[in-house]
Amino acid sequence: MVYYISLDEYFHLKKEIAMNDTKIKLKQVMDWKTAFYSGIISGFVLLLLVMFAVPGIMGWNAWIIIRYIASIFMGQSILPPPASFNSTALIIALITHTIISIGSAILLAFIIHRWGLLIGIFGGAIFGLCLYGINFFSLTYFFPWFYLIKSWPMMLSHIIFGAVAGGVYEALEVEKFVPEEA
Numbered sequence: 001m002v003y004y005i006s007l008d009e010y011f012h013l014k015k016e017i018a019m020n021d022t023k024i025k026l027k028q029v030m031d032w033k034t035a036f037y038s039g040i041i042s043g044f045v046l047l048l049l050v051m052f053a054v055p056g057i058m059g060w061n062a063w064i065i066i067r068y069i070a071s072i073f074m075g076q077s078i079l080p081p082p083a084s085f086n087s088t089a090l091i092i093a094l095i096t097h098t099i100i101s102i103g104s105a106i107l108l109a110f111i112i113h114r115w116g117l118l119i120g121i122f123g124g125a126i127f128g129l130c131l132y133g134i135n136f137f138s139l140t141y142f143f144p145w146f147y148l149i150k151s152w153p154m155m156l157s158h159i160i161f162g163a164v165a166g167g168v169y170e171a172l173e174v175e176k177f178v179p180e181e182a
Contacts, residue, residue, distance in 0.1 A: 019028055029176045034173045046097075050157050066089055101165075121163050124165050124167060
């Protein structure tokens with residue numbers, strides 16, 4: 001059974017338990033709804049960064065990134081020039097990016113949900129750096145064409161993604177506690 005209580009109620013309950021000398025331990029549970037929204041928000045921020053900031057710094061066309069994301073499901077055949085608008089690639093890329101962002105944010109929320117905002121931001125930044133490493137140094141075994149877009153602006157974008165995901169989760173999280181099983 002899950003009990004939804006505020007932090008004030010938690011501290012009041014803790015004081016009351018201490019006065020009665022009863023030992024009931026409460027553990028904090030993850031806020032799944034906030035983790036989902038954190039993934040949507042941070043995914044949107046990352047998409048803006050990799051579509052506009054990274055190509056602007058690197059001198060690329062913004063549609064290159066869309067085609068790279070779409071290539072996860074469509075294969076390498078979507079990549080050859082010209083790197084212009086392709087509605088199918090755009091839809092596939094948006095769906096793929098959103099699913100990966102939500103999944104990553106849920107995993108991050110599971111890791112950081114017991115701590116506060118600063119740990120959410122800094123832990124999220126480290127998580128984003130790890131995602132960059134996984135994406136561009138491990139998954140390139142399956143998608144070798146991603147190695148070509150490995151760059152410091154892409155790394156910085158992933159770090160910002162993690163920091164935003166962790167920060168948004170911790171800022172919007174509703175604290176929930178359940179009694180620990182004995």
